[in-house]
Every structure is written in C-alpha cells, then in structure tokens.
Amino acid sequence: MDAPADSKRFFVRRINDEAGPSQQQAQVLVVRTRESFANFKKRAGEKLNIKAERVFLQNGAEIHSLAETQNNDVLYVASAGMQPRQQETFHLSVLGAGGVGKSALTLRFVRDYFVQYWDPTIEDAYRKTVDVDDVLCMLEILDTAGQDDFDCLRAQWMADKDGYILVYSMDEESTLKELQPFFDLHLQLNENKNPMPPIVVVANKYDIVKQDPSKLQVSTDRGKEIAALYNAQYIETSARTGQGVDEAFKVLVREVRKLRDPPAPKPKWCFLL
Numbered sequence: 001m002d003a004p005a006d007s008k009r010f011f012v013r014r015i016n017d018e019a020g021p022s023q024q025q026a027q028v029l030v031v032r033t034r035e036s037f038a039n040f041k042k043r044a045g046e047k048l049n050i051k052a053e054r055v056f057l058q059n060g061a062e063i064h065s066l067a068e069t070q071n072n073d074v075l076y077v078a079s080a081g082m083q084p085r086q087q088e089t090f091h092l093s094v095l096g097a098g099g100v101g102k103s104a105l106t107l108r109f110v111r112d113y114f115v116q117y118w119d120p121t122i123e124d125a126y127r128k129t130v131d132v133d134d135v136l137c138m139l140e141i142l143d144t145a146g147q148d149d150f151d152c153l154r155a156q157w158m159a160d161k162d163g164y165i166l167v168y169s170m171d172e173e174s175t176l177k178e179l180q181p182f183f184d185l186h187l188q189l190n191e192n193k194n195p196m197p198p199i200v201v202v203a204n205k206y207d208i209v210k211q212d213p214s215k216l217q218v219s220t221d222r223g224k225e226i227a228a229l230y231n232a233q234y235i236e237t238s239a240r241t242g243q244g245v246d247e248a249f250k251v252l253v254r255e256v257r258k259l260r261d262p263p264a265p266k267p268k269w270c271f272l273l
C-alpha cells in the first residue's frame with residue numbers, strides 16, 4: 001500500500017550497535033512530509049522502544065531532516081547511548097573469462113540495471129553499502145578484464161582481497177575451464193594466509209539456458225562439482241533478470257564474516273562414569 005500523496009512511508013529499524021545486530025523487525029511508519037524531524041524521531045522511537053536521537057540512511061549517512069529521505073526508505077534509528085558499529089569493509093574481485101558477464105553482474109548488483117552490450121573491461125572499481133543479515137557493510141568491488149591481453153594483471157587484481165567471485169557462463173563450457181588459472185593463482189598468492197579468502201563460483205546467464213535448454217553446456221551438477229573442488233559456494237545467476245545476483249555477493253560476505261568471526265567452539269562435555 002502506498003503512502004498518501006503528502007506523506008512518506010518508511011521502514012524504521014534500530015541501528016546495529018556495539019551490542020550486536022537488532023533482532024527486531026523493521027516497523028512501518030507513515031509521516032506527513034511537513035511533520036517536524038523532532039516529531040518523526042519521537043514517533044520512530046515509540047515504534048522501536050528507544051529514545052531516538054540519530055537517524056541514518058541505508059548507506060550509513062546521517063540525516064537531519066525528512067527532506068533527505070525518499071518514500072519507502074529504510075531508516076536506521078539510534079538512541080543517545082548507542083554507538084554505531086564500525087562499518088565492515090570487504091574487498092572483492094570479480095574474475096573470469098571475457099564476456100561471461102562480470103560487468104553485467106557487478107552493475108546489476110551496484111546500480112540495478114542490465115548492460116545489454118559487451119564493452120570489454122580493463123578494470124573498474126565500484127563501492128556499495130549493503131545490509132547483510134541486518135548489519136550494514138561496505139563492499140569495494142573490482143570488476144576485471146577477461147580478455148587474455150590482460151593476463152599479466154591477474155595477480156594484482158587478486159592480491160589483498162577478502163574474497164573472489166569466479167564467473168563462468170552456463171552456455172559456454174570453455175569459460176568453466178578458464179576458471180582454473182584463477183584458482184591456481186589464488187592458491188599461489190594466498191598460500192601463507194590462514195584462512196584463505198573464500199570463493200563463490202557463479203554460473204551466469206541462467207536466463208539463456210532456461211529459455212532454450214539446448215544452449216546449456218555446463219550442467220548444475222558439473223558446476224557444483226567444480227565449486228566443491230575449489231572449496232567454494234555455487235550460485236546460478238542471471239544479470240539480465242537479476243536472479244541470484246544479490247545472493248552471490250551476500251553469500252561471499254557471509255563466508256568472509258565466518259572467517260573473520262569464527263563461531264565460538266562448542267562446549268565439550270565429559271561424562272564421569
């Protein structure tokens with residue numbers, strides 16, 4: 001349901017503070033655009049059971065008036081005592097053969113549009129703030145070149161990264177084989193790292209093989225088999241429809257987080273007989 005013309009609808013959440021992510025669901029709040037910011041904070045605070053002092057957009061920017069918002073924004077609200085968590089940053093590289101859709105996937109994720117034409121990349125960097133499991137984080141994404149002419153840059157693209165997205169195209173078997181050199185380089189560059197940066201294997205152009213199964217050259221089983229060899233998660237995507245795209249990046253963030261904050265060891269029980 002849309003908000004009335006002179007109103008805006010927001011989804012308000014308690015900010016993730018040092019005490020950890022809020023388990024609370026987002027609350028819907030409809031306010032008149034002429035309502036004062038102080039009044040908005042009061043009402044948001046009532047919804048969230050806190051004394052609201054500061055309000056942030058989803059990208060982490062603090063706001064001081066409703067003019068800085070848009071209808072349907074998710075707003076994060078903090079009380080005076082809450083300290084926003086230090087924002088986590090993830091450095092990720094998108095790698096794979098030419099034309100598999102690395103740029104299309106990246107732009108679908110960052111800007112939510114589909115790039116119809118193939119304009120071979122040399123190297124492009126993007127930044128996006130996302131909410132992964134109720135915690136905001138900043139992704140620094142390097143979209144790389146698949147053309148062989150740029151082989152010499154691969155080590156540079158892969159150095160000092162927190163994780164990799166290895167992309168192939170489901171309608172072109174050779175592109176799956178072309179992932180192997182990236183995996184070999186990963187082993188070489190990260191051999192002294194413990195743990196090693198995680199990988200997500202992305203099977204792209206799912207829409208093409210769904211529409212015309214005769215174009216399928218790499219089955220799901222085969223893709224999963226290679227992902228397992230790389231100790232990686234496997235996700236099927238379509239940059240054209242958006243299917244699986246957000247999930248691919250979010251799964252990689254979750255994998256990196258698991259390595260950064262390994263779960264506490266389970267208590268060992270001992271039985272006295």
Ligand SMILES: Nc1nc2c(ncn2[C@@H]2O[C@H](COP(=O)(O)OP(=O)(O)OP(=O)(O)O)[C@@H](O)[C@H]2O)c(=O)[nH]1
Nearest residue numbers: 099100101102103104116118120121146205238239
């Ligand atoms: N149907 C369909 N086409 C796609 C998809 N992803 C990419 N393409 C198309 O495939 C072509 C190549 O996509 P790019 O994203 O430029 O490929 P790339 O991997 O970045 O290529 P390089 O930059 O040369 O390494 C473009 O025409 C895209 O529109 C997809 O999921 N479905």
Ligand SMILES: [Mg+2]
Nearest residue numbers: 102103120121
């Ligand atoms: Mg590209």
